Amino acid sequence: MTTPPTQGQISTEIAEEREAYAKAVAGGAPRRSHPDRGYAPYRSSVLRHPRQPLVAVHAPDAVELSGPVFGVTDVTALDHDLTRQHRAEPLGERIRVTGRVLDRAGRPVRGQLIEIWQANASGRYAHQRDDHPAPLDPNFTGVGRCLTDHQGGYEFVTVKPGAYPWRNHTNAWRPAHIHFSLFGSAFTQRLVTQMYFPGDPLFAHDPILQSVTDDTARRRLVATYDHDLSTPEWSLGYRWDIVLDGPSATWTEEGR
């Protein structure tokens, strides 16, 4: 068995990747909003990305016809509130997360199914594969969904997720984050990404966030604290817009 790398080794690799990217951009290479599929500091990504050219599906209609579908009636008004899914309220810092889904021209993307999933306030997922010894919360499942409105707006009420350890390297911890999925108008259009919280001290140590080597693109994954979104005596608020393509696009896990 090989010894897992230390945080120091991973941080050195992250710095080398960033330096190589800066050098490439200085040499005239285009800026990249998306990470390399084989970003080495994120160890498991190296093992699972495609090594052969992708095979084009010539009849995408068939894929979409056999894929799952949803209708607006499937999403209820309470699905966006992760604090009201059980008999009592979950523990943690109550937050509202809101923003807009926009296309490259800044136009609202309406009627999009947005799904989120996240760890509880202690950094534990309600999932059988999560064996991190932090407490489960019987009043928190950590999943929610909503449809974007006419302005492309979405909103979730939840609790701030905790950081959690993972086994990329010794003492690897993920910064607090919420997973987002945008369904698009068909199964083959699904986009997946992650939202982070401003000022998290774990940013520099996390090879998943750092796999986006472009500083500007990486910053777009971090929500803005917005005091006007807080509800007095109740919750704090964060704003996070998602841009689907173009130079201001939010990085997604598409094609990984």
Ligand SMILES: [Fe+2]
């Ligand atoms: Fe996660």
